[in-house]
Amino acid sequence: MTSADLILKNANQVITLAGTSDRPLKGIDTNTLNIIEGGDVAVKDGLILEVGKDLQIGSDKVIDCTGKTVMPGFVDPHTHLIFAGSRENELGMKLEGKTYLEILAAGGGIQRSMGATRKADKAQLMTEAKKRLDTMLLFGTTTVEAKSGYGLNRDHEIKILEVIQALDETHPIDLIPTFMGAHSIPPEHKGNPDGFIDLMISMLPGISEMKLAEFCDIFCEKNVFTREQSERLLRAAQEHGLGAKIHADEIENLGGSDLAAEIGAISAEHLAVTNDMQMKKMGDAGVIGVLLPGTPYALMEEHYPRARAMIENGMALALATDLNPNCWTESMQFIISLACYNLKMTPEEAVVGATINAAHAINRSRVVGSIEAGKQADIIVLDIPNYEHLPYHFGVNHVETVIKKGDIVVYDSRPVF
Ligand SMILES: [Zn+2]
Missing domain, CATH: 3.20.20.140 (Metal-dependent hydrolases)
Structure with a gap:
């Protein structure tokens, strides 16, 4: 079995935005977000290794994302x-x-x-x-x-x-x-x-x-x-x-x-x-x-x-x-x-x-902005069940975990960098 440095497991939603790196998006709807429900994200060497459901990849470090939303870092x-x-x-x-x-x-x-x-x-x-x-x-x-x-x-x-x-x-x-x-x-x-x-x-x-x-x-x-x-x-x-x-x-x-x-x-x-x-x-x-x-x-x-x-x-x-x-x-x-x-x-x-x-x-669409294999692992985990809570529940910080280039830099809403 392949192994990863880190796995985000079973998120209520993974907002992947897959397939959006080529040109700026117009005509956006939910399909554009390319959401995986109950999705996993595997990270290795600072990059995204794989994204999908029930990934058969092992890791010493697993973050349970049940009930949460995973998306690209802002x-x-x-x-x-x-x-x-x-x-x-x-x-x-x-x-x-x-x-x-x-x-x-x-x-x-x-x-x-x-x-x-x-x-x-x-x-x-x-x-x-x-x-x-x-x-x-x-x-x-x-x-x-x-x-x-x-x-x-x-x-x-x-x-x-x-x-x-x-x-x-x-x-x-x-x-x-x-x-x-x-x-x-x-x-x-x-x-x-x-x-x-x-x-x-x-x-x-x-x-x-x-x-x-x-x-x-x-x-x-x-x-x-x-x-x-x-x-x-x-x-x-x-x-x-x-x-x-x-x-x-x-x-x-x-x-x-x-x-x-x-x-x-x-x-x-x-x-x-x-x-x-x-x-x-x-x-x-x-x-x-x-x-x-x-x-x-x-x-x-x-x-x-x-x-x-x-x-x-x-x-x-x-x-x-x-x-x-x-x-x-x-x-x-x-x-x-x-x-x-x-x-x-x-x-x-x-x-x-x-x-x-x-x-x-800012000319970085090939590197960041979506969760796809090969892209830089800049990922956030939010303690909300879906992305609509982002605008809806305002004035507070929903972000619980921040991963930057594969490293956990915020955990449990606290800095660890
Ligand atoms: Zn200005």
Whole structure:
């Protein structure tokens, strides 16, 4: 009899998402999830060995999953993980009705976080971000995209990218780095956004050579960067081998999503005020919509992305936390709930958005995002009888066991890494 390092036995549901690695999923239903009832998963050498019912494989380590749900670890494809300080003081301003752009203009928002992040050394940034990663792991997230963007000059942006690299090497969670120096215009470039874009472009060769980022992202927004500036930076990034991502149509529609389609960006983020034509254009171009329902929630905004219209217009959708000092959650489970209750996504669409489509959005669909033989063994066990409980029973952590690259890193809801 073959033997495995670990076997997950007799899960009420194994959400395999088998056969979904080739392209981002559209038209999702229960069949897409490819569920095995009463299923087993065998793990060997960090990879998934076999998935099925009553596997005839031995192992010294067996986890009984009776009554539980087994699924791929969550992939969080959009976070601003590295920052210093916090901004809880802005809640009062939001309650008084101040908008995001008003808070920014008053020296709050990204500017405030930039000040704290520039002051922080690498050790402090590592300590603060590690705590967030630990929480993410406890909540079942096993792969995280992390953007720079609170340094806003050469030295501090590089410092942040190096912190991401160091955390990737030392933490069980895999980090996918994105250079987002063009997150805001720093005070020293006020009134000269084009000069700032020039500076960001001049950093690309070094970032590419040092392999400090896989993607480049920009905040295309009123009072931040125009569509033209975004195009200039992202095309330069592509020439240096970085994939393009863009924060588009979050507050005002500047045509960032048209740009995403035209330059073949891997994803466009936020999309709260995107119109139907733009959705169709992105659907046709294969741009994945990364939706961040935590952000309008935290900003108390009425505009949630129109996920249903995006799906009708042929877009594949992924979900992410957008973890940042303005929208601070580590929980993809909470995001799945918001996606269903506020974006009207179905539980199936939300599960796909938080796993395989999220993996597609960061070019990791061949490695993670589904439970299939040969894939990396990033698996979570949830103490719920079926996946519908994920959005339905919200505000708590259902994750009991987390397996990362075949190792048990969370057991009985406690860290063991
Ligand atoms: Zn963001």
